Amino acid sequence: MEEHGNAAMRLAPGRMVKDSCPFPFAVNHLNDLSDGYGDMRANNPVPRVVLPSGDPAYLITRYADAQAVLADRRFSANISRPEAARLREGPDGNLSNPFSDDRAWHIRWRRLMALGLNPRVVERAHGPIQEIAHELAAEMAAMTPPVDLLEAYATRLPVEAICVFLGIPPLDRAKIRRCVDALGTSSAADFEERAEAGREMWEYGASLIAYKRDEPGDDLVTSLIAAHDEEDGKLSEEELVLSFMALIVGNNISTAQQIGQGVFTLLCNPDQLAALRADRDLLPGAIEELLRVTPIYTGLPRFATEDIEVGGVLIPRNATVLVVRQSAHQDDTWIEAPEVCDIKRTNANRHLAFGYGHSFCIGAAFARLQLRCAFTALMDRFPALELAVPESEVGWSYRLMGSGATAIPVTW
Ligand code: HEM
Numbered sequence: 001m002e003e004h005g006n007a008a009m010r011l012a013p014g015r016m017v018k019d020s021c022p023f024p025f026a027v028n029h030l031n032d033l034s035d036g037y038g039d040m041r042a043n044n045p046v047p048r049v050v051l052p053s054g055d056p057a058y059l060i061t062r063y064a065d066a067q068a069v070l071a072d073r074r075f076s077a078n079i080s081r082p083e084a085a086r087l088r089e090g091p092d093g094n095l096s097n098p099f100s101d102d103r104a105w106h107i108r109w110r111r112l113m114a115l116g117l118n119p120r121v122v123e124r125a126h127g128p129i130q131e132i133a134h135e136l137a138a139e140m141a142a143m144t145p146p147v148d149l150l151e152a153y154a155t156r157l158p159v160e161a162i163c164v165f166l167g168i169p170p171l172d173r174a175k176i177r178r179c180v181d182a183l184g185t186s187s188a189a190d191f192e193e194r195a196e197a198g199r200e201m202w203e204y205g206a207s208l209i210a211y212k213r214d215e216p217g218d219d220l221v222t223s224l225i226a227a228h229d230e231e232d233g234k235l236s237e238e239e240l241v242l243s244f245m246a247l248i249v250g251n252n253i254s255t256a257q258q259i260g261q262g263v264f265t266l267l268c269n270p271d272q273l274a275a276l277r278a279d280r281d282l283l284p285g286a287i288e289e290l291l292r293v294t295p296i297y298t299g300l301p302r303f304a305t306e307d308i309e310v311g312g313v314l315i316p317r318n319a320t321v322l323v324v325r326q327s328a329h330q331d332d333t334w335i336e337a338p339e340v341c342d343i344k345r346t347n348a349n350r351h352l353a354f355g356y357g358h359s360f361c362i363g364a365a366f367a368r369l370q371l372r373c374a375f376t377a378l379m380d381r382f383p384a385l386e387l388a389v390p391e392s393e394v395g396w397s398y399r400l401m402g403s404g405a406t407a408i409p410v411t412w
């Protein structure tokens with residue numbers, strides 16, 4: 001995966017971002033980024049930037065503007081169109097749901113998907129997912145510290161969990177992980193591998209669906225095949241495979257980063273970790289606060305289908321905007337003392353980690369379940385978990401896609 005740090009302007013605290021500044025910003029430390037976004041929210045909340053592909057885009061940095069954009073259908077979530085800014089540099093274009101412009105289709109699709117992904121159904125997977133988390137924690141405990149928490153634990157759990165949830169046999173899980181890793185890349189150099197992974201996943205999804213038609217199981221693929229709405233409209237073959245791909249891709253990278261970075265944040269805030277260890281009932285609220293404070297660099301892209309004013313700036317038709325959740329999460333118009341991680345807050349769940357509006361993450365309940373199981377197993381297995389390096393030595397990559405900590409070395 002590529003870095004864009006060298007090409008980008010250094011984002012120093014107090015320095016205004018001028019129009020057409022390269023994005024992602026190059027920063028040495030997360031705090032630089034917070035200060036820089038603070039300046040933007042105050043003075044230049046919708047800056048125009050240039051992406052590594054050379055295409056321009058607008059950043060949305062304030063919370064209220066972020067909500068407004070995500071709730072506005074005139075901002076389309078479909079960025080796989082020729083006019084949209086290229087988030088990837090290869091010839092394969094952007095990855096997004098090509099049907100999301102069709103409102104009726106999107107609503108129906110989400111309703112059918114929700115039948116298998118609502119909190120009540122998802123909760124039934126608690127036992128198996130907790131077991132996986134305990135097993136992975138035990139495997140990590142058998143390693144010699146220091147280990148990279150991302151590699152040893154955080155990236156492994158979502159693959160195992162989604163495979164169990166979807167009904168993917170254990171033997172196929174290595175293939176799924178390889179494909180997901182390739183699909184998460186954005187550089188031109190990875191184009192061939194990415195395209196091949198896309199084809200492989202599509203074929204695999206189609207064959208799994210065919211298999212589950214003959215051999216139904218107690219899993220999400222089986223329930224999606226059976227799902228139908230009042231008009232008895234079922235998901236077509238193509239929609240089923242598309243949904244399969246969306247679930248695998250949607251789950252893996254985000255959940256892995258959120259597990260890893262959530263643990264990182266707790267290790268950097270030992271008082272919060274101690275409070276959580278002392279009272280596990282705080283876990284659901286802690287997860288919301290960690291989703292808020294955990295740096296999620298990747299902006300949510302939207303395409304302006306007409307001229308629209310946001311935060312006093314006219315976004316022209318055909319422009320691309322990136323909703324910067326990391327900045328919105330630090331906006332003190334909705335959250336008091338945003339720089340403080342406080343797992344006892346009661347309003348952290350207004351964060352935008354899962355998006356907002358009509359494209360709100362359809363897997364949020366499953367993501368929350370995985371986070372709950374992941375943190376529980378780690379607290380159970382590692383009473384003295386700590387960072388193996390000073391906090392400032394943990395490396396971060398700032399990319400348009402798949403950004404986050406590069407490694408989180410831990411010891412116990
Ligand atoms: C902590 C983990 C996760 C995070 C932070 C996350 C974040 C998001 C966000 C921000 C969106 C909205 C994108 C947009 O508005 O452009 C989204 C959509 C989506 N997510 Fe997640 N997600 C997570 C886990 C999952 C899981 C576990 C699944 C599947 C089981 C999933 C499947 C999806 C799908 C299918 C969509 C598209 C919804 C639509 O187009 O209507 N995500 N996710």
